[in-house]
Amino acid sequence: MKWQGRRTSSNVEDQRGKSSGQSGSGGFNPMLLAPLIKLLFSKTGLIIAGLVILFSVITGYNPLNLIANFFSGTNNQIVNSQPYEVTVHEDEQAQFSATVLASTEDVWKNILSDYREPTLVLFSGYVSSACGSASSATGPFYCSGDEKLYLDLSFFQDMENRMDAPGDFAQAYVIAHEVGHHIQKLNGTMDKVNSLRGKVSEVEFNKYSVRLELQADFLAGVWANHMQRTTQILEQGDFEEALNAANAIGDDRLQRQSTGKVVPDAFTHGTSEQRMRWFKKGFDTGDISQGDTFNAKSL
Known part of the structure; x- marks a missing residue:
């Protein structure tokens, strides 16, 4: 991707390296x-x-x-917090993420007249959100409660080393996918799906979750389509990087790697083939109306 020198988003909160001391209960007597x-x-x-x-x-x-x-009567501890040391590579990844976020802002504001920009939170290790606390092991996620995307930049290293999904456009796809969830929050789709939790069986809810995730993949593809048309930012091999990333995080592939077997009823994000196909459909059409995964006869 030819991303250097482009606009970066101001909607970024850098919480890397932040920690707080533990306080005991009590108040002034x-x-x-x-x-x-x-x-x-x-x-x-x-x-x-x-x-x-x-x-x-x-x-x-x-x-x-x-x-x-x-x-x-408190028991506050004195905390010796060392400054968080940011490597040159990590700083570049932070700049890259802010650039990708800015690109999503530009694209979606042109497509949706009432688009409200989300915030990207960069963290290291652990983070608290309106959806609860999470660790780096959770992976990137979107919280509809505060309309923020959460990302530990170490995930990009995991993509390259553990998932065999390297490349800057593969990383951009991950961010664009989470922004896709933000769009689902804005149009009410996410709240509708979340409202079903506890009202239907776990197997049935998983099916809705898969459709939600595949639609986010599609929306990431729509972003890529419009971004490329307006900026010509993609280079040879970039599109294949995104498809490879979608393939790497398919439920069937992840289940097979972790347990040696595939359990379709436990799918929550879709198979590798489905994730690649819906991202590609979004990229090929660039038409947001083509991504109704909830009424699609087949996924």
Whole structure:
């Protein structure tokens, strides 16, 4: 892909390397306020104040935090957080992801008059969303609760090393697929499917989930079609990279790799062949009306 030098999206939250300390339960006890005031105005209080200032000068730590913890009954821990070290390669991947997101914004705003841009959250290890907490092992996902896409950039390395699905357009396909889910949120499709959870059997719900995922693949293909027509960004072999990625994450292939057998009733995303075919259909037609997977007689 000829992506360098193009516009990057401002709808990116970089949460890589962020962590927080653990706090114990408790709050300020007003019963301790009177003895605290009495202590501060006593001779002993003046001595303590001097020691507090000395402690602050030597350690650079605000001792009022310790005092507050003592009188509030909390058990806050001092967390030594090291700055997150971003490699040159990872920084390039972050720029790439922001560029792809910008491309989806440009394309979908032209197709949908009421398009609302989602936010891409880059994280490392673990992340909290309106849909709950998730780890890198979850893979990229879209949360309809906050309309955000979540991506640990290490997934791109997994695609290349573990899934044998390398290439920048393969990575772009992954982002575009999650944006496809955002479109399903905007048009109400995702909420309709989610409302069926618990109302139908797990096997039946999985069938709806497959249709939802295949439609997101189709929408990723529609994006690729319009993006290529307006920017000529694709290079030789890029389209094949995306198809290879769709093939690599098919339910049948993943099940066969993990358990040695295929269980169609447990499919949630579609087979490799289905995922490739719906992405290709979106790319070939560029017509959003051609992607009604829910009424398609066959997938």
